[in-house]
Amino acid sequence: MSGPEKHVSKRACLKSKRSRFILAIAVLIVIIVAVVPSVVVTTTRKKDNMGPKSKVFVPLYVYPAPKAWAPLEKVISAHPNVNFTVVINPGNGPGPDSLPDGNYTREIPKLTAYENVRVLGYVYTSYGKRDVSAVRKDIQTYADWPTNSSNPNLAVRGIFFDETPQQYDPQVLTYLQGLTDFVKDIEGLGPDQFVVHNPGAVPDSRYLATADSTVVFEAAYTTFQERQGAQLFTNIANSDRTQLCAIVHSVPDTVEGKELRGLIKDVRQVADEVYITHLSTDYYASFGDKWDEFVGLMAA
Ligand SMILES: *[C@@H]1O[C@H](CO)[C@@H](O)[C@H](O)[C@H]1NC(C)=O
Ligand SMILES: *[C@@H]1O[C@H](CO)[C@@H](O)[C@H](O)[C@H]1NC(C)=O
Ligand SMILES: *[C@@H]1O[C@H](CO)[C@@H](O)[C@H](O)[C@H]1NC(C)=O
Numbered sequence: 001m002s003g004p005e006k007h008v009s010k011r012a013c014l015k016s017k018r019s020r021f022i023l024a025i026a027v028l029i030v031i032i033v034a035v036v037p038s039v040v041v042t043t044t045r046k047k048d049n050m051g052p053k054s055k056v057f058v059p060l061y062v063y064p065a066p067k068a069w070a071p072l073e074k075v076i077s078a079h080p081n082v083n084f085t086v087v088i089n090p091g092n093g094p095g096p097d098s099l100p101d102g103n104y105t106r107e108i109p110k111l112t113a114y115e116n117v118r119v120l121g122y123v124y125t126s127y128g129k130r131d132v133s134a135v136r137k138d139i140q141t142y143a144d145w146p147t148n149s150s151n152p153n154l155a156v157r158g159i160f161f162d163e164t165p166q167q168y169d170p171q172v173l174t175y176l177q178g179l180t181d182f183v184k185d186i187e188g189l190g191p192d193q194f195v196v197h198n199p200g201a202v203p204d205s206r207y208l209a210t211a212d213s214t215v216v217f218e219a220a221y222t223t224f225q226e227r228q229g230a231q232l233f234t235n236i237a238n239s240d241r242t243q244l245c246a247i248v249h250s251v252p253d254t255v256e257g258k259e260l261r262g263l264i265k266d267v268r269q270v271a272d273e274v275y276i277t278h279l280s281t282d283y284y285a286s287f288g289d290k291w292d293e294f295v296g297l298m299a300a
Contacts, residue, residue, distance in 0.1 A: 050300045051265050055083040057245055057273040061284040064107035071287040075295040076114050082299045085196075085245075085273050086111060087160040089122035094141040098148050109153035118192055121156040125179075127165045128172030136182055143188030158194025158212070159183050168204035176210045196245065205237035213245050213273055220250035220280075224267070233270040245273035250280040256290065264297045274298065 056075075062068055076084055088108060090100035099105060111117050121142035123135055139159055146155045161179065165172055180195050197203070197211040200218040208214055216236060217224060224246075227233065236244070246267050255263060255278075267274050279288045288294075 049265070050261075050297070051268050052241070052272075053082075054268045054272050054274045054298065055085050056295055056298050057247065057275040058084060058086045059089075059247070059275065059284040060086050061089050062286060064103040066103070069107050069111070071291055073110060075292060076111070076117055079295060079299045080116055082116060082295065084114075084117045085120060085194075086117060087120045087122050087196075088156070093123050093138040094121060094145075098141065099145060099154075105149060105151075105154055108155075109151060112153045112155055112157075118158070118194060119156045120158045120160040120194060120196060122160050122162060124162045125164055125176075127163050128169065128175050132175060132178065135179060139179070139182060139186065139189075143186045146188055156189060157192035158189055158196070160196045160198065161211075162198045164197040164199045164203070164207065164211075166199045166201055166203040168206055173206060173210065176207065180210050202232060202236055205239065208236075208239045208243060211243075213243055214239075215245045215247060216271065217246040217248065219248070221248055221252060221255065221263075222250075224248045228266060228270075241270060242272045244271040246271035247275045249277050249283040251276060251278045251290075253278055256293070260290070260293065261297055261300075264294070268298075 058072065060069070060072065072084075072086070075082075088104070090104050094100065100108075108119065112119050121139075123138045123142075124130065125135060142156045142159070146152045159179075161176070164176060176197070183189060183195050184193050186193075194213070195211045196213045196215065197207065198215040198218065199207070200215060202216045203214065216233070217227065248263070248267060251260070251263065264274070264276060267276060276294050277283050277288045278290050279286065
């Protein structure tokens with residue numbers, strides 16, 4: 001009896017060991033089933049809350065006196081998961097000289113050193129009326145910066161064409177297509193050779209394909225509310241939001257917290273590149289006092 005008893009007790013012991021093991025597994029499964037989905041759900045819900053992610057678009061018409069670009073650098077380094085498209089404008093374009101002044105040549109390479117930054121050079125086109133050789137000369141000047149300065153970081157990765165038209169004109173379309181081809185072929189604007197058009201409002205859809213991105217809104221908050229209400233941004237022909245940029249200025253100071261969050265969510269729905277400022281004069285000449293909050297919500 002002692003043998004079998006031992007045997008039995010051994011089996012009982014084994015059995016209870018096994019059942020404890022099974023119980024532990026079961027408890028673990030219950031915990032996983034209970035906890036994991038709620039974590040997954042909250043993170044997805046958080047993302048869904050703010051809609052699709054967009055890049056921060058910065059018309060950086062701030063003169064780079066020492067420290068003047070620090071508020072931008074601060075958010076760029078604080079948010080490595082947010083991409084920034086930064087338009088620089090040394091002198092209504094690259095300026096008359098082969099290189100911009102020493103403040104620009106010191107500050108631009110600091111920006112381009114960040115992986116989440118794409119710097120673009122400002123060039124105006126006067127709605128397709130500016131002499132095309134003058135436009136090309138501006139583009140070439142930007143493209144020559146890295147070689148002329150012997151500094152590969154003193155560079156832009158594409159061109160922001162300001163004052164492009166809304167109304168269709170076949171000659172202007174040819175003019176703009178020619179400039180896009182010029183940007184895409186030239187050396188010194190790599191690796192992106194990115195082209196942005198700024199008609200400031202939704203243009204004739206035949207223009208959209210000639211740019212990588214188009215500013216379909218550049219106006220005040222109240223105007224944005226009207227156009228949003230009139231559904232002007234839903235179904236812009238021949239485009240999707242990845243090709244669109246929106247700039248909303250003159251946001252009232254009362255639009256903060258939850259309301260600012262709602263506005264940013266709405267604009268992100270429209271465009272892949274977004275700039276929002278509470279400044280109502282010289283919108284691009286400084287960073288408003290809600291700058292950090294704006295970028296924080298773009299990161300959410
Ligand atoms: C940011 O840029 C990286 C590298 O180009 C890209 O993989 C990523 O999808 C971009 N994210 C957004 C939100 O645009
Ligand atoms: C840089 O900016 C400062 C402040 O505006 C100015 O005093 C200085 O002359 C500028 N330097 C150059 C090289 O332009
Ligand atoms: C830079 O540009 C100036 C003015 O066009 C020119 O004289 C100079 O040779 C250029 N330097 C280089 C290294 O390309």
